[in-house]
Amino acid sequence: MLATVIYGDRDIRVDEVAKPELSTGGDAIVRVVAACVCGSDLWPYRGVVSVDEPRRIGHEFVGIVEAVGDDVTKIKVGDFVIAPFYDCDMTCPNCLNGVSTSCLHGGWWGADDRLGGFADGGQGEFVRVPHADGTLVTTPEQPDPALVPDLLTLADVMGTGHHAALSAGVTAGSTVVVVGDGAVGLCAVLASKRLGASRIVAMSRHADRQAIAREFGATDIVELRGDEGVEAIRQMFDGIGADCVLECVGTKESMDQAIRSTRPGGMVGYVGVPNGGAELPIRSLFGTNVGVNGGVAPVRHYIEELLPEVLAGTLTPGRVFDLELPLTEAAEAYAAMDERRATKVLLRP
């Protein structure tokens, strides 16, 4: 089968690789209908994370179940399924607590040490899914093809934006600032709107992304950054800042922006993968009672909550995809996101 392989800095190729096979009894083989490129895939692409040898990449996909192991009871051949960006059993103590990203038996796509051997991550034609009954969520019936982009966002970005909002405690009437205008930041705007935020500020300098943010419910756009950005936010909210600030980037600068934009007693919800030594300044957090909550989003738990609204057409996060390409053009997909010609690219095998 074909699958995307990263060879090094800005070197993405689509190679012929072995098709995966069932191996544990509890896994499934899924034929990928749609996959996509994540902002975090750009870290190795840009060399921020080193690539020592060629390896598979990607972790977001939806598809049709082609085969299941003997121990699989819920997932059936032919089901349309959404996979979170990791696998999990949904039965361990952490899964039962709603934190399936910390599943005691789960792990990450594209890693060699997965249960039953290597498991690819979706930027390819097929994926072997460990403990399929836990990992996968099925749609009630075959979905309208037009909904595929929306469904695909439930694999990561929409659930991750939702996690940022929940982690920051967004609720009816909250004032919200979203730091980061990538697909996750935009989904965080949408999630905040859905949760009833009264005012949502998107910090963005890109007209195309500002437009999506407005569609998703942003009431205000702030283009300033650093001290000027902080001051602009404070002036909008009683001179003290917003209740909830959603950090959707992961740099030291973005976390600093988020913390300083939060009012005393407010909360930063963060989902940006921390890069560049962004240790938290505890003394200033202590003095202002600003909390920091979040992390790698347990989106598996959110798929079931968000899916009915996507199927009903009332939640349309698929709008973040502004470019669609065949899998064979994965290199162009990465380049387009790297160069900000696209917000998020959907790939079809």
Next chain:
Amino acid sequence: MLATVIYGDRDIRVDEVAKPELSTGGDAIVRVVAACVCGSDLWPYRGVVSVDEPRRIGHEFVGIVEAVGDDVTKIKVGDFVIAPFYDCDMTCPNCLNGVSTSCLHGGWWGADDRLGGFADGGQGEFVRVPHADGTLVTTPEQPDPALVPDLLTLADVMGTGHHAALSAGVTAGSTVVVVGDGAVGLCAVLASKRLGASRIVAMSRHADRQAIAREFGATDIVELRGDEGVEAIRQMFDGIGADCVLECVGTKESMDQAIRSTRPGGMVGYVGVPNGGAELPIRSLFGTNVGVNGGVAPVRHYIEELLPEVLAGTLTPGRVFDLELPLTEAAEAYAAMDERRATKVLLRP
């Protein structure tokens, strides 16, 4: 009047100083009935915080109002009052948000830059209280003298323990670990019990404090620290840790203990004044979805909530006082706490 003055490392004296006078129109003069020594007073006492010149010390007191300024409308001469460990107007945006420690016009006892000039902090005979209507909370009538220790804890330690519990999200059924067995840690145990925690582990190596922790509702005591302490806690809770961990010390070691004792998706509530560069390890927090929330406790808001239970005798945090001395023996009070001969010392002018 007499007041406690710190001159340097382990040099506490009770000096004759000027009695305070009304100065702003909105302030009150309070005759101190009882004051106490705080764990944080030991930082300058031990030289961890340097003392450049002699200065007043102390920030917890209850007393009787002796005089009020012309603009004071709620507080009356003769009222029994509880003061939080800071002053605040209760009308600014931060106070209205429940974060009176970030009052835009408030500040800390014993500082020269207070509204209307210097304001002493309670380890003396009289205190001038800026914006008295905001800062002070009155009891409905003159309280039973036996309740004075309990009432005095509302000035700081009981409210601070309560803040640790609220910040960590303690609610009915929560599993809780308290790191720190000082008066605040013990009050955090009591607060967790009051909020309905199902299991409360006190980490303590001192038999006298363990006994108070048990009285306050601790179900388990753990004497181990470091890796062994973390392992003991994890084993008690499904191998993953507790829902809520209350950090009541403020050192790098105690924060590390707290973070590692928290289950994935759980929350650290911290109230220990951070000392020694305890920056937070964001990458491990991100990976486990452990949040960190808390800070300097807005106890002014909690006094009204907790006071009825103290007056009814159903909440008895005054048990943390295991030594009572006249103000003139303040030096011995500090020494007793420094040498751990006492958990917390009450002073009577």
